[in-house]
Amino acid sequence: MSQASNPIGVIGTGTMGAGIAQTAAAAGWKVKLFDTDSERVNQAIQSVGKRFDRLVEKERITEEQAELSKSSLVAVASLDELHDCDLIVEAIVEAFDIKSALLKQLGSIAPSAxxxxxxxxxxxxELGSASDVADRVVGLHFFNPAPIMPLVEVVKGEHTSEQSVQRAALLAEAWGKKVVQASDTPGFIVNRVARPYYLESWRIVEDGYATVNEVDEALQLLGEFRMGPFMLTDLIGQDINVATTQSVWERLDKPSRLAPSHLQTSLVEKNHLGKKTGRGAYAHDDNGNATPAIIQDSCELELSDVLSNAINSFCLEATCTSGTPLAKYIFSRVLVSIINEALWAKSEGVASEQDIDTAMKLGTNYPNGPFEWTERIGMEKVLELLVALNQTVDDGRFEAPPSVSLATP
Ligand SMILES: NC(=O)c1ccc[n+]([C@@H]2O[C@H](COP(=O)([O-])OP(=O)(O)OC[C@H]3O[C@@H](n4cnc5c(N)ncnc54)[C@H](O)[C@@H]3O)[C@@H](O)[C@H]2O)c1
Structure with a gap:
């Protein structure tokens, strides 16, 4: 694949398409952009152009580089003009029938892409099978904002050829991305393994043990997470976060671990979606201040000796910072749930330990990968805590995957 001669195509030039086009153009690729709404293509080219100008102002790139990158972005009026592309990325509306019909059309327009x-x-x-060109259909999952987020999950479908996977991965790497390989499973790596960060936090608040700000603070302090789960979901949008949970949970046959939170779902029903509506887990004022907005009956945390010991020995290895018993409880319950989801994902062949760690650090900014944490804490202590927590619930959601339990004496 020579960089100079073969363009790439981007279809759907909204948030993600524009970002992907910028990423490829910045790396020197000619990018042909198509959208059913031609105005969206012009808007994308203009806004990406402005972003290149800002990079010049910040002295991150030269004026010549910016001009070259801008001139690499070409609007096309029909899909036929994508016939000479090496790779075509679709970032159109998330609808199966529309995506598969488009892929099918592209299969004949661009026979070697x-x-x-x-x-x-x-x-x-399923997209590949429905498009009749399954060997050439590959998942290239960028994160928002695509030019800034360093991670791309490359997803091999059941019939995707190894060559297509390699070509897609090599291109993403040539654009400066870190590539991880994920199997074609719900949520791939990041959107699955990150679920317990939100869900177990919501459940702690549902239980009445802590307020949203107490949970956020404990995870930032003891876990060194950049942002607590409640502030983060208020930024993402509670509706978007619930929709991802719902989709991953349903497609994985509804494991209790990943069941949506009633409290979070009720917020969405009340249109308390987070920052964009002024209220979510927090109430947000115009000056950027946030005050906890969820009132729950509180319930005193009472721990059995077994659970208390398991938490203390988990925290002793996991964190350098001391905290209150409540903070330790919050941190260990949430972190061990993330680790458990990573163990389930690995046991189901979603990805390697290394790729799961890389994906969680680069896709969600976690300070450590779940397997790095496990290495530090020790699998025995992880399992001890899971067993102790499992005794406090009636849905068995802290159960480790059988392969892990069996491997441990
Ligand atoms: N937004 C995110 O954070 C994010 C992150 C990762 C992946 N994704 C995925 O990326 C894709 C695009 O998401 P987005 O947020 O950029 O959406 P968007 O709504 O911002 O943009 C979608 C664009 O596709 C165009 N479009 C719709 N149907 C089309 C068709 N048949 N042919 C050509 N163009 C068409 C629309 O006019 C629009 O400009 C979705 O599959 C989404 O799931 C989104």
């Missing part, structure tokens, strides 16, 4: 989908929640295998 790798056809990449940026889907977050659809099956790459």
């Amino acid at each position: 790798v056809l990449a989908t940026n889907t977050s929640s659809l099956s790459v295998s």
Whole structure:
């Protein structure tokens, strides 16, 4: 694949498409952009152009580089003009029938192109089968904002050829991205393994043990997470976060671990979606201040000796910072749930330990990967805590995958 001669195509030039086009153009690729709404293409080219100008102002790139990158972005009026592309990325609306029809059309227009989908929640295998060009359909899952987020999950569908996967991965790497390989499973790596960060936090508040700000503070202080789960979901949008949970949970056959939180769902029903509506887990004022907005009956935390010991020995190894018993409880319950989800994902062949760690650090800014944490804490202590927590619930959601339990004496 020579950088100079073969363009790439981007279809759907909204948030993600514009970001992907910027990423490829910045790396020297000619990018052909198509959208059913031609105005969106012009807007994307203009806004990406402005972003290049800002990079010049910040002295991150030269004026010549900016001009070159801008001139690499070409609007096309029909899909036929993508016939000479090496790779075509679709970032159109998240709808199976529309995406598969488009991929099918591209299969004949661009007979040698790798056809990449940026889907977050659809099956790459099913998209491939429905498009009749399954060997060339690959998942290339960028994160928002695409020019800044360093991670791309490359997803091989059931019938995707190894060559298509390699070509897509090599291109993403050539654009400066860190690539991880994920199997075609719900949520791939990041959107699955991150679920317990939100869900177990919501459940702690549902239990009445802590307020949203207490949970946020404990995870930032003891876990060194950049942002607490409640402030983060208020930024993402509670509706978007619930929709991802719902989709991953349903597609994985509804494991209790990943069941949506009643409290979070009720916020969405009340249109308390977070920052964008002024109220979510917090009430946000115009000056950027946030005050906890969820009132729950509180319930005193009472721990059995077994659970208390398990938490203390988990925290002793996991964190350098001391905290209150409540903070330790919050941190250890949430972190061990993330680790457990990573163990389940690995046991189901979603990705390697290394790729799961890389994905969680680069896709969600976690300070450590779940397997790095496990290495530091020790698997025995992780399992001890899971067993002790499992005794406090009636849905068995802290159960470790059988392969892990069996491997441990
Ligand atoms: N927004 C995110 O944070 C994010 C992150 C990762 C992946 N994704 C995925 O990326 C894709 C795009 O998401 P987005 O947020 O950029 O959406 P968006 O709504 O911002 O943009 C979608 C664009 O696709 C165009 N479009 C719709 N149907 C089309 C068709 N048949 N042919 C050509 N263009 C068409 C629309 O006009 C629009 O400009 C989705 O599959 C989404 O799941 C989104």
